[in-house]
Each structure stands twice: as C-alpha cells, then as structure tokens.
Amino acid sequence: MTTPLPVVALIVYPNFSPFHFSVPYLVFNAEVAEGRLFDLKIVSPGARSLAAERAMTVHPDGGLELADLADIVVVPGWHDLDTPPEPELGAALARAHARGAHVVGLCYGAYVIAYAGLLDGKRASTHWMAERDFSQRFPRVKLDMNALYVDEDRLITSAGTGAGLDCCLYLVRAYYGPKIANKVARTMVIPPHREGGQAQFIEQPVAASTEDSRVNRLLDYLRANLGKQHSIDELAARAATSRRTFTRHFQKATGMTLGDWLVNERLQQSRELLETTSIPVERISELAGFQTPLSLRQHFKKRFHVSPRDWRRTFGPKSTAEQG
Known part of the structure; x- marks a missing residue:
C-alpha cells in the first residue's frame, strides 16, 4: 500500500x-x-x-x-x-x-x-x-x-x-x-544546508550622533583611531571630565559601555575591510584594533555566527573570496 x-x-x-x-x-x-x-x-x-x-x-x-x-x-x-x-x-x-x-x-x-x-x-x-x-x-x-x-x-x-x-x-x-x-x-542550484542558528547578514546602520557634543567629538576621534588601544582614564582626560562622569555620559549618550561600543565599531570596520579589500585577516585585526587575529575571529563569530573567512567568501570581491 x-x-x-x-x-x-x-x-x-x-x-x-x-x-x-x-x-x-x-x-x-x-x-x-x-x-x-x-x-x-x-x-x-x-x-x-x-x-x-x-x-x-x-x-x-x-x-x-x-x-x-x-x-x-x-x-x-x-x-x-x-x-x-x-x-x-x-x-x-x-x-x-x-x-x-x-x-x-x-x-x-x-x-x-x-x-x-x-x-x-x-x-x-x-x-x-x-x-x-x-x-x-x-x-x-x-x-x-x-x-x-x-x-x-x-x-x-x-x-x-x-x-x-x-x-x-x-x-x-x-x-x-x-x-x-x-x-x-x-x-534548484542552491547550497544544500544552512543551519537555522546562523546570523542574518544584517547591514549595520551608520552610527548616529548623540546629543552630547563632547561625546560626539570623542566618537569621531575613536573612529579615526580604532587601531589604538584606549583606556577610560585617557578618554576621560581628553573629554576633560572625571572617570565617573565620563563613564556616565558615554553610557547615556550611546546606550553602551565604552568596551561594547569599541567592539561594535571594530567589527563594523572589519566587515567593511573583508568586503572591499584583499587585506589578510591578521592585518585587519591590527587595523581594527583587535589585539590578535584570534580575538577578531572570536568576536566576529560571536556576533555574526560565521567566521571572517566565510563572510569574505559571501560578500567579498571575487578575487579575494578565497583569502582571509
């Protein structure tokens, strides 16, 4: 039957x-x-x-x-x-x-x-x-x-x-x-399997300015210097505030801690470099401010659920698809 x-x-x-x-x-x-x-x-x-x-x-x-x-x-x-x-x-x-x-x-x-x-x-x-x-x-x-x-x-x-x-x-x-x-x-000429837990490839919005002019100037500085390491004390001095006041103002203006904000910006820059250049992942980790390639890979995988190599394969120029 x-x-x-x-x-x-x-x-x-x-x-x-x-x-x-x-x-x-x-x-x-x-x-x-x-x-x-x-x-x-x-x-x-x-x-x-x-x-x-x-x-x-x-x-x-x-x-x-x-x-x-x-x-x-x-x-x-x-x-x-x-x-x-x-x-x-x-x-x-x-x-x-x-x-x-x-x-x-x-x-x-x-x-x-x-x-x-x-x-x-x-x-x-x-x-x-x-x-x-x-x-x-x-x-x-x-x-x-x-x-x-x-x-x-x-x-x-x-x-x-x-x-x-x-x-x-x-x-x-x-x-x-x-x-x-x-x-x-x-x-159907499509890949046979992608697990449901993979991240959606979300286009991150351009970071908006805050209403705090001092924080805005600081954000511009940080974006121009992502490759450097930054401490709260150094940035508080640059903003001419105490450490406590700086931390409070930054959190209120951005909705994030300094550490979370830096990771977010560094990941965004890493994505852009993976998509538009053939620069090796090791060099990208330096340019974006991750202290080691392992740190970049760990943060990238945690956020996007794919490796930098797989991201480049999907979104990078064809000539760089096998690099990274």
Whole structure:
C-alpha cells in the first residue's frame, strides 16, 4: 500500500509577493528520481483567485478547508504588517497547530502567526528590517534576530528571502532526511544546508550622533583611531571630565559601555575591510584594533555566527573570496 504524501497547504493572500510564493512552491512541488515528495495545495480564504503585486494571478486549489488536512501550512510573507489576517485564516492556523501540523511563516509571514497568538512565549525570527516593529507589536514573542529560521513547537519562522529557502529545505530534511533534501537543493542550484542558528547578514546602520557634543567629538576621534588601544582614564582626560562622569555620559549618550561600543565599531570596520579589500585577516585585526587575529575571529563569530573567512567568501570581491 502506497504511503500518502505529506500535504502542504500554501496560503496566498491579496497582493502577495511572487518571489515569496515561488520559494515554497518550488521546494514543496519538487520531484526527484524517487518521485514527488509532497502533495502541494494552493489555498486562499474563500477559495478566491488572488492577484500578486503585479502581473500574476493565482487560482487556488481550494479554501481553508484544505489547510485542515495539511501536514504543513505555509504563509509565504505578508502584504501589510499593519493588517491582521482574516479571523478565518488565524483560526485555521490555530487548528492546524493544535492537531500537530507544522505552521510556517516565511519572512513577514511570521506576523500572521504572531497575530494569531501562536507565538506568544515562543522564539521566532523574521526579516531584520522588521525587528523593532515586530518587537513592539508582539512583546510576548521571543524574537531571535541571530537566526535564519527558528523551529519551536512546530511553529517555524524564517528571516528574509534566502532564509525562506533554508527553512523549506529544513522541512524536507525533517520528512525525508538529508540525502533527499540535498537532491532538491541541487535541482534548484542552491547550497544544500544552512543551519537555522546562523546570523542574518544584517547591514549595520551608520552610527548616529548623540546629543552630547563632547561625546560626539570623542566618537569621531575613536573612529579615526580604532587601531589604538584606549583606556577610560585617557578618554576621560581628553573629554576633560572625571572617570565617573565620563563613564556616565558615554553610557547615556550611546546606550553602551565604552568596551561594547569599541567592539561594535571594530567589527563594523572589519566587515567593511573583508568586503572591499584583499587585506589578510591578521592585518585587519591590527587595523581594527583587535589585539590578535584570534580575538577578531572570536568576536566576529560571536556576533555574526560565521567566521571572517566565510563572510569574505559571501560578500567579498571575487578575487579575494578565497583569502582571509
């Protein structure tokens, strides 16, 4: 007797993103030599045909009743972060989770699961650009911005578009093992596996000036001299304040201790050098003010969850990709 294929309900919504829709569509509609892996159903509330952002309309296989039969329910993004899902969709997600299905929110799809109340008290991930907004809207959710995807209690959420692929392949591995998941990845010409715990590659904002002119001048000095070692006593003297006053003013102005601020700036400079130059990591550690290459590697790995070498491989000029 043939074992039924796992059923995937792929939810579409008004003005959906064709790209976010296509990621789970391609993965869960894939066919390998062993045959088809999933029974993919395209679902919309009320079984309505829905238009994408432009130039594309999807005619679903049915309404939310199909989600009640699914082993995996996927929400591929969301069109408006201010708009909660229709009550029927939220209820369908809750029913799916209650009966043991995986409920997946890719990128901004995490908002839909959060609006449904399913993520309260649980870890989750979403696109880094929404970190502040998501945290304010859903304070009971433990947002993890150092994750490509998070699986807690069969509630799976992912970061941006590339992480959506990793998240879907993670589910293929969960159902069929790494060999089949790697076959699917190869047919899509993408890397077979990235762990969910890898950091999102977040573009750090330009450091803002503070309202304290003395601290601003000091920050300019420090940025121009990151390669040097700095003590609180030296900097307090430069700012013409006591050590205690300097420490208080610096913390109030930047929201960080001097040590944390220096590490943050040194990591940012290290990233820029890795991305734009062929300078060896040993020299970068000197220029950025890390006392040893080991110190740079440890701080870099702790912050970005990848090594400087891997960062350069991903973001550096092609001619320098194998260096570092």
